[in-house]
Amino acid sequence: MTAKKMIVIGGGPGGYVAAIRGAQLGASVTVIESNKIGGTCLNDGCIPTKALYKSASLYHAMTETAQFGIHVDGFRLDMAGVQGHKQQVVGTLVDGVAALLKANRIDVISGKAHLMSNRQVAVSTPEGETTVLSADGIVIATGSEPMMPPIEGIDLEGVVTSEQILKFDFVPKKLTIIGGGVIGMEFAGIFNAFGSEVTVVEFADQILGQLDAEIVKRYAVQAKKQGIAIHKQTKAKQIRKLENQALVCTCEGKKGDFDIESDQILVSVGRIPRIRALNLDEAEIKYSLKGIEVTEHFETNQAGIYAIGDCNGKTMLAHAASHQAIEAVDHFMGVSHEHSATPIPSCVFVNPEIASVGLTEEALKESGIAYLKSKFMFGANGKALTMGEGEGILKVLSDKDGVLLGVHIMGPHASDLIHEATLALHQALDVNAIKGMIHAHPTLSEAFHEAVLGLKGEAIHLAPLKK
Template identity: 50%
Template sequence: MRDLVIIGGGPGGYVAAIRASQLGMKTVLIEKDEVGGTCLNRGCIPTKAYFQNAKAIHTIKRAEEFNIEVSGFKFSLEKAKARKDSIVNQLVSGVKQLLKANGVELIKGEAALIAPDTVAVNGEEIKARNILIATGSVPARLQVEGADLPEVITSDEALELTEVPSRLAVIGGGVIGLEFACIFSHFGSKVTVIEYMPNILGSLDKEISKRMGVFLKKQNIDVHTGAAVTKIEKKDGEVLVHVEGKKEAFTVASDLVLMSTGRRPCIKGLNLDKVGIETEKDFIKVDENYQTSVKGVYAIGDVIGGQMLAHKASEEGIVAVEKMAGLNSCVHYHAVPGCIFTFPEIATVGMSEEEAQAKGITYKVGKFQFAANGKAMTMGEAEGLVKILADQNDIIIGVHIIGPHASDLILEGTMMVKNRMRIKDVIGTIHPHPTLGEAIMEAVLDVHGEAIHLAPRKK
């Protein structure tokens, strides 16, 4: 009898396994593919490797701005893929070593529940006091004629390409779609984004998503919002995406189509029905302790819905096993940061203006443009801004950044939102000069019109 069996070795599962081992639990981790899950093998890490390739190309193309003459360069996606694979393999190996060092038993195989305390894998039955499901999610496909064509791929297949398509149509203007749009645009593809909703990045603060639309246009990426794909067909050697637009129907000619229309929970083969685990729209229902409708069976990460983020799954995994051990832990859902690796980067935590308005919260806004930040100017990356939201009690409820190194800067904002800091708590924190972080302090000061490097507000 084990203390805990975890199904799924992604960022939720393997982190939970290590924490469980630290708490003295005899733990088994079952993974059908490679540890690290989507994040490490087909998501966060591989795309960031390609993002760095794109960033290098972006810098080379702007070399003249830094008084450097470049006569020309060649980019090989095949070699970039080899670099990406090498990074992934190294990290996968590192996770395996961590699991081994922590005494976690790792089994490669496809698991299924056969009882509330029993998991079957590779013809063996394993009994455990607790079971944790952390099987994550898989790309969802738009149900439209032609979606099954070989030239219509998901993010999984996009990361295995060895040649850059001349024309790439991206269906979906969310995080994944726009990251790939920016990456392949820098690689040399002519990219067109088709988004069904009225705005790209619909879950973000509207001001940030609107600004991103402008930046995409500058990168020569065509974006169609409020546009529904009606059919995809292959004709005369090219792939045609038929779209019903806001005003009229149109067709996007491409060589490859990236389907980026969200993700769905991965529950196939788990036998949830057999043991009585309740789901809603395929997402596993859990209580405040991450326990499912069956006692002793828990679930975390993408498979339970909410924000589908690796770091959220990791935190849920830690908290779930700590609760099993009787500890009083919780996930601070009001302060889950999100990062988008586009050009420029976007990072956000807490409420947007629209969310605050919907909740009837009286709020104030402070902003600071990177164009007035010395470090950003020296980097040649002075586009974008930092935006701070504070409620009627001066508690910081939202931080939104679009600009250079937004993904690194958001940590300070996350600390503010997580700890429900007031404006007065942040003021007086000395930010080193010259750094991008100074823009955060200026935005905090601007909430009350006290920013130093901004002209006084007009009264």
């Protein structure tokens, strides 16, 4: 029996996972990548920003060692070292992905892909050659790119995207960030820790708009204490450059127009699917400004052609792309399994970290769902206090029967703690299923246990609610 041929367009966390899964199931797989294996996540997104986040966190921690009885003098920020660490991490992971593709006997072609009819793909190589490939199935995994709003002066030197700012070789004295979403706030925290005077301009009435409002409100207080200025319900109207090369962003706020002067401006208002160069019209694939239209198995309107990850606009997270890759390839290869909604955790690497899974309290109210709520403060957690990180909260939401519906964390290692909650939601666990599980002491995970027990008024380290 001849192996099915599969083409994957894009070698990011969706594309390379799709390719490896296809190879595992016996397909003959070719990956087409126009830039670097690993995609935006490994090269220009989540991995390099987390490397910078670690450097920033350590640098900030050096200023607070006295509380642990350690006095350090003369430490300094070495930008070449910071960038070197970032590139070493990125290089290691990219090489690892390339090795995995090779080990799975997956062909990798460097070039730009253009979809044609009849499941054909034209590949334009850097050398100027064009090759047409045919396949039984095609997986589109082209990711996304930064959105650039129509602001006058946005093309001025010193105005950068989230991908461009990663290559910085100096810390701007003043940094303005247009956009208070996840990417914007992560960079705000990084540069604030490095010593920049950071100002965030957010059009909506809340930064981190997809998160639970109570968590965001508490984080905003911490951000202000750290020196990050946040202007909500504010529109960036114009950018201009002064004779001294400083950039001025004119903004429209609730009380009228005002100017923000800075050395550099980061534009981080979101990302859009990278699909313009795919030639979707010729392939008769349906799409909109939000992305390529897909079924529950991530198949487009053309049988055998799938779209996963950011390019379908459903959930712009690397781990969502990887999960969609498995679903799509399994469907293409005839591996059947029951399709069900899977809770997707999200993490924001600020200080303190934020992580969330499931429904927010606002979503429950809007849906009219009766719910229970419990909160546990990290200030009452022994491990958090020994770490000097007592600021934070763990919030649990459940239905009236105690089945967990949402968990929202702001605190130390929130990005690690969220996965016990994700498993609980994935398995539709209730309070009784969780309360009998012993959590080691002293650990941060005890905060989740206590918050869950609090749903039924059984938490030991929470004062009883006043009746």
